[in-house]
Amino acid sequence: xxxxxxxxxxxxxxxxxxxxxxxxxxxxxxxxxxxxxxxxxxxxxxxxxxxxxxxxxxxxxxxxxxxxxxxxxxxxxxxxxxxxxxxxxxxxxxxxxxxxxxxxxxxxxxxxxxxxxxxxxxxxxxxxxxxxxx
Amino acid sequence: xxxxxxxxxxxxxxxxxxxxxxxxxxxxxxxxxxxxxxxxxxxxxxxxxxxxxxxxxxxxxxxxxxxxxxxxxxxxxxxxxxxxxxxxxxxxxxxxxxxxxxxxxxxxxxxxxx
Numbered sequence: 001x002x003x004x005x006x007x008x009x010x011x012x013x014x015x016x017x018x019x020x021x022x023x024x025x026x027x028x029x030x031x032x033x034x035x036x037x038x039x040x041x042x043x044x045x046x047x048x049x050x051x052x053x054x055x056x057x058x059x060x061x062x063x064x065x066x067x068x069x070x071x072x073x074x075x076x077x078x079x080x081x082x083x084x085x086x087x088x089x090x091x092x093x094x095x096x097x098x099x100x101x102x103x104x105x106x107x108x109x110x111x112x113x114x115x116x117x118x119x120x121x122x123x124x125x126x127x128x129x130x131x132x133x134x
Numbered sequence: 135x136x137x138x139x140x141x142x143x144x145x146x147x148x149x150x151x152x153x154x155x156x157x158x159x160x161x162x163x164x165x166x167x168x169x170x171x172x173x174x175x176x177x178x179x180x181x182x183x184x185x186x187x188x189x190x191x192x193x194x195x196x197x198x199x200x201x202x203x204x205x206x207x208x209x210x211x212x213x214x215x216x217x218x219x220x221x222x223x224x225x226x227x228x229x230x231x232x233x234x235x236x237x238x239x240x241x242x243x244x245x246x247x248x
Binding site: 003004005007010011012014018019025029037038040041042044049051052056058059066067068071074075078082088091093 | 141214
């Protein structure tokens with residue numbers, strides 16, 4: 001292995017580790033993000049990180065065809081973000097309080113889905129249905 | 135000697151891109167509200183993936199590959215502000231609030247004007 005190949009190899013390994021860390025941090029924002037636009041922003045960022053992964057794989061394997069895959073993934077991510085923006089616009093506001101935009105927004109809105117799942121003792125969830133089948 | 139220089143440039147681009155992606159991810163977690171998080175994701179994140187694509191082009195040492203990587207870079211740089219702007223516009227129009235520390239909302243009366 002020549003010196004140049006070694007430099008590239010070490011750099012790619014280090015970059016893969018760093019990208020893994022940033023990927024996990026972004027996934028944490030997708031899970032945690034209190035509102036829907038937060039999650040959409042994090043998903044957009046996730047697409048960018050995956051494009052970075054694809055570029056690193058292209059360097060490691062030497063297949064430059066991966067560039068086209070990265071470009072098409074970027075196109076898909078862009079269209080997904082635009083569609084999500086239209087969806088947020090048409091859905092209206094369900095999470096934030098109405099009124100002045102500069103109003104203090106300290107407490108994050110609790111998620112209604114999790115609450116209702118905890119409150120409901122027995123319903124028609126998949127586990128119940130599975131039990132009924134037996 | 136020449137290939138070592140090329141490898142050093144490629145390694146610099148790779149590490150720079152990964153570093154920008156990490157900064158964007160940290161900003162996404164640390165910044166207080168949606169509109170500031172959008173700064174981190176759409177600026178640093180785009181530069182991160184764009185630098186990694188440029189690194190592929192430089193590493194291949196081929197003009198057609200480099201041109202494709204450059205085209206991809208410009209595509210990302212052009213589309214990221216558009217999507218971020220659309221998303222911020224939609225979120226602001228619908229009424230997602232700014233964080234408590236923000237001092238000014240220039241688009242407060244925007245909905246009344248149109």
